[in-house]
Amino acid sequence: MSQSHDAQTGALGDSHHAIDLVIFGALGDLAQRKLLPALYHLDREGLLSADTRIMGLARQNHDVVAFQKQVSKTLSTRIKSDEQDEQTLTRFFRRLDYRSLDFSQPEGFSAIRQWREGSLRPMVVYLSVGAKLYGDISHHLSESGSIGEEDRVVVEKPIGFDLASSEAINDAIGRVFPESRIYRIDHYLGKETVQNLIALRFANPLFGTQWNQNHISHVEITVAEKVGIEGRWGYFDEAGQLRDMVQNHLLQLVCLIAMDPPANLDADAIRDEKVKVLKALKPFTGESIGRDVVRGQYIAGTTDGQPVPGYLEEEGANAQSQTETFVAMKTQVANWRWAGVPFYLRTGKRMPEKLSQIVIHFRQQPHYIFDPDQRDLAANKLIIRLQPEEGMALQVLTKDSGLDKGMRLRPGPLHLDFNSAFPKSRIPDAYERLLLEVMKGQQYLFVRRDEVEHAWRWCDQLIDGWKTREMPPRRYPAGSWGPVASIAMITQDGRSWYEDY
Numbered sequence: 368m369s370q371s372h373d374a375q376t377g378a379l380g381d382s383h384h385a386i387d388l389v390i391f392g393a394l395g396d397l398a399q400r401k402l403l404p405a406l407y408h409l410d411r412e413g414l415l416s417a418d419t420r421i422m423g424l425a426r427q428n429h430d431v432v433a434f435q436k437q438v439s440k441t442l443s444t445r446i447k448s449d450e451q452d453e454q455t456l457t458r459f460f461r462r463l464d465y466r467s468l469d470f471s472q473p474e475g476f477s478a479i480r481q482w483r484e485g486s487l488r489p490m491v492v493y494l495s496v497g498a499k500l501y502g503d504i505s506h507h508l509s510e511s512g513s514i515g516e517e518d519r520v521v522v523e524k525p526i527g528f529d530l531a532s533s534e535a536i537n538d539a540i541g542r543v544f545p546e547s548r549i550y551r552i553d554h555y556l557g558k559e560t561v562q563n564l565i566a567l568r569f570a571n572p573l574f575g576t577q578w579n580q581n582h583i584s585h586v587e588i589t590v591a592e593k594v595g596i597e598g599r600w601g602y603f604d605e606a607g608q609l610r611d612m613v614q615n616h617l618l619q620l621v622c623l624i625a626m627d628p629p630a631n632l633d634a635d636a637i638r639d640e641k642v643k644v645l646k647a648l649k650p651f652t653g654e655s656i657g658r659d660v661v662r663g664q665y666i667a668g669t670t671d672g673q674p675v676p677g678y679l680e681e682e683g684a685n686a687q688s689q690t691e692t693f694v695a696m697k698t699q700v701a702n703w704r705w706a707g708v709p710f711y712l713r714t715g716k717r718m719p720e721k722l723s724q725i726v727i728h729f730r731q732q733p734h735y736i737f738d739p740d741q742r743d744l745a746a747n748k749l750i751i752r753l754q755p756e757e758g759m760a761l762q763v764l765t766k767d768s769g770l771d772k773g774m775r776l777r778p779g780p781l782h783l784d785f786n787s788a789f790p791k792s793r794i795p796d797a798y799e800r801l802l803l804e805v806m807k808g809q810q811y812l813f814v815r816r817d818e819v820e821h822a823w824r825w826c827d828q829l830i831d832g833w834k835t836r837e838m839p840p841r842r843y844p845a846g847s848w849g850p851v852a853s854i855a856m857i858t859q860d861g862r863s864w865y866e867d868y
């Protein structure tokens with residue numbers, strides 16, 4: 368089956384997609400919180416081939432029974448009780464195996480080759496560990512003769528810390544796996560609502576014809592998180608919100624909103640268009656960086672009415688840290704389609720609610736005939752809610768009803784709430800979709816090397832600019848929408864962040 372055909376039909380995994388899945392870091396946070404629950408769901412939905420096997424690898428000296436017990440504990444807390452069924456659990460546990468291994472050393476990798484002996488299934492190597500280990504693991508797998516010609520590798524973000532480190536890591540993986548067998552995860556691309564951006568834009572002529580600077584005045588992307596650093600201070604403090612969220616998730620959203628229509632749904636057709644957007648992102652200058660970018664760091668405040676500590680008081684914190692937990696910026700995609708259309712992005716930890724939302728602001732009518740006081744109302748907005756309450760709302764204007772209202776306008780939403788419009792379909796977690804695509808050998812939801820590197824190039828110049836200008840983060844109380852300066856940044860353009868739905 369060709370890639371495009373599969374992406375178009377959405378044909379799901381079946382017994383033809385049996386794999387041997389090897390998870391490096393199987394006892395870590397990502398594997399336990401996301402990967403194993405996602406695999407359980409795939410099994411329950413009949414999307415794991417009967418022949419698929421899963422090997423967990425980690426440092427702890429467990430045996431397979433102890434690993435199964437750990438997975439059982441994880442699933443009992445991560446899977447809703449009405450979705451836990453004995454038949455699936457029994458079948459799922461039978462697939463599991465475990466080996467203890469130090470990933471940085473060559474000894475022990477032959478255990479993987481032995482486990483695979485006689486298997487005709489492709490191996491999927493999932494690197495659920497820090498990116499610093501990707502090169503060593505790839506090398507040891509190759510040296511131990513464990514890699515076959517159909518085997519694939521899945522790597523997590525962030526790949527590196529900047530362009531140079533990312534290139535070194537990609538080179539090391541690339542010495543063992545060709546690009547066509549490297550699956551770089553950006554889990555936002557696995558979210559149903561993010562994939563829906565492609566359907567929305569390219570299946571609906573109503574939007575397709577309006578999607579440019581003639582009709583759109585500006586675009587807002589908000590990815591707000593309610594949580595703080597949650598025990599990940601060491602990792603996060605080296606990264607900061609720009610590397611953790613903007614370099615990958617937010618820039619991928621910008622790409623999907625801004626890209627030109629791909630010729631088809633082939634992985635490379637889509638990725639070629641995304642790369643063009645990344646290349647067209649306007650670099651910041653010494654002047655624009657101070658005006659159009661706001662860095663923030665949360666101080667103590669409240670979440671759901673409960674007091675919470677500031678970033679510098681979190682467990683393991685270094686009280687001098689200048690790392691940002693919030694970024695807002697105004698950027699531009701400097702090409703024909705988007706000339707003069709600002710893209711306002713903001714993302715932060717410890718904001719009042721979890722909210723990922725894109726708002727497309729359409730231009731007003733060229734000739735306005737209604738009450739001048741209502742002029743600000745007179746523009747349509749398309750609000751795309753990625754999470755939670757996945758759906759879309761198109762804000763349109765109608766006449767306010769009543770004899771005394773004259774031609775007063777009122778805005779109202781045309782609402783599409785995915786949960787109530789399609790009540791039978793469970794919205795799968797991003798990792799379910801992504802694991803399924805790896806099994807099928809489909810790369811269209813994964814990030815190509817040049818995408819990662821263009822995104823780093825753009826982020827690196829911004830980080831360099833911060834350093835040169837010495838821009839310490841501005842404080843914002845936990846539970847707020849970020850530093851006041853981020854509101855001022857958009858207000859000075861006569862606009863405001865849109866928080867309704």
Ligand SMILES: NC(=O)C1=CN([C@@H]2O[C@H](COP(=O)(O)OP(=O)(O)OC[C@H]3O[C@@H](n4cnc5c(N)ncnc54)[C@H](OP(=O)(O)O)[C@@H]3O)[C@@H](O)[C@H]2O)C=CC1
Binds near residue numbers: 393425427500523
């Ligand atoms: N957690 C998340 O929500 C997300 C994570 N990611 C990415 O996923 C990857 C994994 O992250 P996460 O699960 O949080 O990390 P964790 O540190 O929780 O898990 C990594 C696992 O790998 C093991 N490990 C590390 N080094 C070795 C080694 N030399 N030999 C054997 N085992 C080793 C660790 O064991 P031990 O504890 O014994 O050191 C641990 O079990 C990272 O690249 C991260 O950036 C991406 C998005 C979200």
Ligand SMILES: O=C1O[C@H](COP(=O)(O)O)[C@@H](O)[C@H](O)[C@H]1O
Binds near residue numbers: 611612
């Ligand atoms: O990759 C990451 O994403 C999460 C947010 O993901 P979401 O699916 O809950 O929106 C973020 O908390 C984390 O810091 C980052 O590494």
